[in-house]
Amino acid sequence: MKRLALVLAAMAGPAAAAAPAWPDTPLARVEALALLQTLNADLLSHPSAxxxxxxxxxxxxxxxxxxxxxxxxxxAARALPDDLRQALGTAPDTPVRYRRVRLACGDHVLSEADNWYLPGRLTDAMNRELDTRDTPFGKVVAALRFSRRTLSARLLWSPLPAGWEIRGLPPAAPGPLPLPHALLQHRALLLDGQGRPFSVVVETYTDQVLAFPAPGARQDAD
Structure with a gap:
């Protein structure tokens, strides 16, 4: 039985080792919140997610x-919501294409993105690549020298409960810190170098953005 467990662990490979569970401690919760806010700020300050x-x-x-x-x-198929159509500034009869992707780094799916874009504002080569390949959208349209206007950015989960600054940090609990699948969501408008909107995106960032050892736990191990 022990031999079988070792074999299965070897088959799991580095991906399993790269996603350790965070401990459910006050320090780990503070670290998780700080990292999510850091990622959020980084996403807000750069055009390409x-x-x-x-x-x-x-x-x-x-x-x-x-x-x-x-x-x-x-x-996947999804109609463009009315509020996002208004942000994009398109008439109901304007051709709009939809693309749903999961952005993965190695074995970790970091983001799930819904993207509506105007093919008429892209080059033929860009449209062909988007139609036929799985290249990330931001890389395909990089030549447009696009900018990003955030429509909304919100944490979908907070490691700390409301009022923690008054009532104190939650106590440590046995077992790992429970992370929901969706941690952070951004809605954004992409504009080309002439300031024309050509895409709206809804990006949901997953628990895999924290798929590394908690900083405090790593220091303890050292």
Whole structure:
């Protein structure tokens, strides 16, 4: 039985070792919140979420090489919500394409993105690549020298309960820190170099952005 467990652990490979559970301690909760706020600020200050995630992946050793790949859901279909159509500034009859991808670094899916874009504001080569390949959207349209206007950014989960600064930090609990799948969500408008909107995205960042040892736990091990 022990031999079988060792074999299964070897088959799991580095991906399993790269995603240890965080302890459910006051320190780990504070660290998780600080890291989520750091990632949030980094995403808000750069136009390309893909490149931001690659920097995050490299900084935290999530994969080698730290390259983000898009895993496209080719069967996905979703109508453009009215509020996002208004942000995009398009008429109801304007052609809009939809793309749903999971942005992964190694074995870690860091983000799930819904993307509506205007093919008429992209080059033919860009549209062909988006239609036929799984390249991340930000890399395909990089030549547009685009900027990003955030429509909303919110934490979907907080490691600390409301009022913790008055009632104190929650006590340590046995077992790992329970992380929900979705941690952070951004809604953003992408504009080309002429200031014309050409895409709206809804990006949901997953628990895999924390798929590395908690800083405090790593220091304890050292």
């Amino acid at each position: 893909t490149l931001t995630l690659e920097r995050w992946c490299q900084a935290h050793g999530l994969a080698d090489p730290p390259i983000v790949h898009a895993r496209r859901d080719r069967g």
